[in-house]
Amino acid sequence: MAFKIKVNGFDRVADVDGDTPLLWVLRDVFGMTGTKFGCGMALCGACTVHLDGTPSRSCITTIDSVANAAVTTIEAVGDTAAGQKIQKAWLDLEVVQCGYCQSGQIMSASALLASNPHPTDADIDDAMSGNICRCGTYVRIREAIKQAAQSSGQRG
Ligand code: FES
Ligand code: FES
Numbered sequence: 001m002a003f004k005i006k007v008n009g010f011d012r013v014a015d016v017d018g019d020t021p022l023l024w025v026l027r028d029v030f031g032m033t034g035t036k037f038g039c040g041m042a043l044c045g046a047c048t049v050h051l052d053g054t055p056s057r058s059c060i061t062t063i064d065s066v067a068n069a070a071v072t073t074i075e076a077v078g079d080t081a082a083g084q085k086i087q088k089a090w091l092d093l094e095v096v097q098c099g100y101c102q103s104g105q106i107m108s109a110s111a112l113l114a115s116n117p118h119p120t121d122a123d124i125d126d127a128m129s130g131n132i133c134r135c136g137t138y139v140r141i142r143e144a145i146k147q148a149a150q151s152s153g154q155r156g
Pocket of ligand 2: 096097098099100101102132133134135136137
């Protein structure tokens, strides 16, 4: 069945079964491999995208459930004000180690900054708790979110 969804501002069509995970559609149908597969069970956060600005695990989100939502992925989050600030801070502080988890980390951090321009440590911990990093970049991630927040005088 053909499903029409909006990805990064563009209308896209995927001819797949309705229970196909959004992550599969992004990667295998649309060739957008920036969003990563980790656990496939909503446990690691590697597959995080935004659905109408809300961070969501694309590995457990079926294509038939996103028909009316705007999907934003790591390929375009830098076009948003919050995403731009987060990506700059990530580069400034050299957050990334192996990189595998980082698309998901950036998507969660960008959604946090967009909804809460000046998050507390508790806000950061709460927003990022579902994103696992096997390389242990958590300290740099928190510092980068704080740096991005300092440059955030308005809602992202
Ligand atoms: S791959 Fe989706 S949360 Fe791990
Ligand atoms: S940077 Fe390697 S898993 Fe996070």
